[in-house]
Amino acid sequence: MLSSRGGIDSALLGLMTNAAERGRLLLDPPLARHAETIERVARHHVDVRVHTQPARHMLVFDDRGAVLPLDASDLNTGALLLRCPLSTPYGQLFEQMWSDAETLSENARQRDGLTSRETEVIGLLLNGATDHHVATRLGMSSRTVRAVMAHLQQRFGTRSRMALGFQLARSGNQVQTLLG
Secondary structure (H helix, E strand, O other), X not given: OEOOOOOOOHHHHHHHHHHOOOOEEEEOHHHHHOHHHHHHHHHOOOEEEEOOOOOOOOEEEOOOEEXXXXXXXXXHHOEEEEEOOOOHHXXXXXXXXXXXXXXXXXXXXXXXXXXXXXXXXXXXXXXXXXXXXXHHHHOOOHHHHHHHHHHHHHHOOOOOHHHHHHHHHHHOOOHHHHHO
């Protein structure tokens, strides 16, 4: 799993793509949008998926081993090698995240557009509804509403709901139809 948190490290991306040949690589959305990522993946036989939740850098070897950086913000500080049975939970975490993730093409299709659930949540919030009201109206928990908003903020690179609204309006996403 690779994350763009702390910036995109092209050397690490190249190393991981080469090492993952005939393997699986899980990326976060900003890293999946990086043009060099798409070029590298196209040259290798790597299955790539994009996970919408934050991930930490990690190498997992068939539940038999896992390599975790000591400091996620500075990969030069070193890493910890875990062997089975300590590596098993990381293998399970990877498998769970892999099953929840989208392929690069699915992620690219959804990147510019909003899902119907995201559209409903944004529409209600733009009309002044609280998280609790949105949750009740759409049959979900307030926590899920906050998760949808956090996902959108991450996907559009914003840090607040107001900034997200401005970003959506600027990018021309379905905001006009929600307000119209």
